[in-house]
Amino acid sequence: MxxxxxxxxxxxxxxxxxxxxxxxxxxxxxxxxxxxxxxxxxxxxxxxxxxxxxxxxxxxxxxxxxxxxxEWLRHHSRLQGSVPxxxxxxxxxxxxxxxxxxxxxxxxIDGETIGERALSEMQFSRLSELIAELHAYGEEIPVPTEALKETFDVPYLQPLRSVIDTELYELPADVQAVLQSYTPQLQEALLTVEQLSAVLKERTLPMVLCHTDIHNWNLMQSGDELLWIDWEGLRLAPPEADLMFMAEMPYYDRFLCEYRKRHAGYEVNREALHFYQGRRKLEDIWEFIEQLLQDKQDEQDRADTLHSLQKELKSLDA
Ligand SMILES: Nc1ncnc2c1ncn2[C@@H]1O[C@H](COP(=O)(O)OP(=O)(O)O)[C@@H](O)[C@H]1O
Ligand SMILES: [Mg+2]
Missing domain, CATH: 3.30.200.20 (Phosphorylase Kinase; domain 1)
Known part of the structure; x- marks a missing residue:
C-alpha cells in the first residue's frame, strides 16, 4: 500500500x-x-x-x-522519557x-508496541502515573492551549444524522444494509450525545491536558520505559476525556486509587464520561462511513472497514 x-x-x-x-x-x-x-x-x-x-x-x-x-511537556514534566x-x-x-x-x-523508538497484548500490572501502573502526571497541567502552562480547548462539539453529528435520515437509500448497498439494521440504536445514541453536549457546554468544568486516545496501539515498551505515543488528540479537556479509556480496563479501581494520590478528592463526572464514551463511538462510526464512501480502498480494506463498522454499531446495544 x-x-x-x-x-x-x-x-x-x-x-x-x-x-x-x-x-x-x-x-x-x-x-x-x-x-x-x-x-x-x-x-x-x-x-x-x-x-x-x-x-x-x-x-x-x-x-x-x-x-x-x-515539547513543553517533554522538557518540563515527568513525561520526559515517556513521549516521542x-x-x-x-x-x-x-x-x-x-x-x-x-x-x-x-x-x-526501538521497542514493542503493546498492541494485541494486555498491559502487565507494572505497565498499567506506569500508565496510571503518566495520566496523573499529564493531568497535573492545564491552561497555565506557558504555551498557548486555547485552540486545544474542548468545545463539546460533535461535528459528525449532523452528517451522521442526514446519512441515516435522508441519504440512506443513496448509499452503496452493503453500507446501506449494515446501517439499516442499526438505525434505531444509532438514532438513540445521536440523541443522547447531542443532549449531553448541550448540557456540558453550559457547565464550567475543570480542564486539564488530555491525550484522548489511550489504547494499547499507542503504548510501546522500550527497555524499562513505557512510551506513550500518538499525541494528535492532545486537548485541554475534562479528565474524563482520558478516563473513559481506563474505565473500560480491568483494574479501573486501582487506577482511580493511584490517580487520587495525585489528584486528591477527584470524583468522576458521570455526564462527561458518558459524553466521551458516546462521542467516541459516533466518531468511529463516522470515520468508517467516510472511509467507505470517500476513500479509495481495495476489496479487502473495504471488507475490513465494513466489518469494523458493523462491530461498532453492534456495540451500541451494550
Ligand atoms: N517513534 C516511533 N518509533 C517506532 N515506532 C513507532 C513510533 N511511533 C509510532 N510507532 C508505531 O507505529 C504505530 C502507529 O503510530 P501512531 O503514532 O499511533 O499512528 P496513528 O496516528 O496512525 O495511529 C504505533 O502503533 C507503533 O507501533
Ligand atoms: Mg495510534
Whole structure:
C-alpha cells in the first residue's frame, strides 16, 4: 500500500537526511509510516498523512498547536522519557508536506508496541502515573492551549444524522444494509450525545491536558520505559476525556486509587464520561462511513472497514 510513495525527496529536502533504507511500517489508523535508517545508524519514524484520505484534515489541523505543548511537556514534566521525540525540519517546523501528504518525523523508538497484548500490572501502573502526571497541567502552562480547548462539539453529528435520515437509500448497498439494521440504536445514541453536549457546554468544568486516545496501539515498551505515543488528540479537556479509556480496563479501581494520590478528592463526572464514551463511538462510526464512501480502498480494506463498522454499531446495544 504505502510502497507506492518515495519519501526520500522529502527527507533530503526538509530534513537534510540521506536515507540508506526506507521501510514501510505497519501504520496506525490515521497515517502511513516508514522506518528511515541513515548510514551513520540513526533511525527515524516518518509518519505520513495521505492527502487523499478523508480524515487527514482533521488529524493534521492542529499539529502546530499541539506539538509545542508536547515539547513543553517533554522538557518540563515527568513525561520526559515517556513521549516521542520529534525531529524538526530545516526551517524549525514540526511538519512538512508535498502533493501526496503531510509528514511528521520522530526518533525511531526501538521497542514493542503493546498492541494485541494486555498491559502487565507494572505497565498499567506506569500508565496510571503518566495520566496523573499529564493531568497535573492545564491552561497555565506557558504555551498557548486555547485552540486545544474542548468545545463539546460533535461535528459528525449532523452528517451522521442526514446519512441515516435522508441519504440512506443513496448509499452503496452493503453500507446501506449494515446501517439499516442499526438505525434505531444509532438514532438513540445521536440523541443522547447531542443532549449531553448541550448540557456540558453550559457547565464550567475543570480542564486539564488530555491525550484522548489511550489504547494499547499507542503504548510501546522500550527497555524499562513505557512510551506513550500518538499525541494528535492532545486537548485541554475534562479528565474524563482520558478516563473513559481506563474505565473500560480491568483494574479501573486501582487506577482511580493511584490517580487520587495525585489528584486528591477527584470524583468522576458521570455526564462527561458518558459524553466521551458516546462521542467516541459516533466518531468511529463516522470515520468508517467516510472511509467507505470517500476513500479509495481495495476489496479487502473495504471488507475490513465494513466489518469494523458493523462491530461498532453492534456495540451500541451494550
Ligand atoms: N517513534 C516511533 N518509533 C517506532 N515506532 C513507532 C513510533 N511511533 C509510532 N510507532 C508505531 O507505529 C504505530 C502507529 O503510530 P501512531 O503514532 O499511533 O499512528 P496513528 O496516528 O496512525 O495511529 C504505533 O502503533 C507503533 O507501533
Ligand atoms: Mg495510534
Amino acid at each position: 504505502n510502497q507506492g510513495y518515495d519519501v526520500s525527496p522529502i527527507l533530503r529536502l526538509h530534513y537534510d537526511i540521506e536515507p540508506m533504507n526506507v521501510t514501510p511500517q505497519k501504520g496506525g489508523w490515521a497515517a502511513l509510516a516508514f522506518r528511515v535508517t541513515c548510514a551513520h545508524g540513526r533511525s527515524y519514524f516518518l509518519k505520513m498523512y495521505e492527502k487523499s484520505r478523508a480524515s487527514t484534515a482533521k488529524w493534521t489541523a492542529l499539529i502546530d498547536v499541539y506539538m509545542p505543548v508536547m 521525540v520529534p525531529v524538526l525540519t530545516n526551517n524549525g517546523r514540526f511538519q512538512c508536506e508535498d502533493e501526496h501528504g503531510v509528514y511528521l518525523l520522530y526518533d525511531y
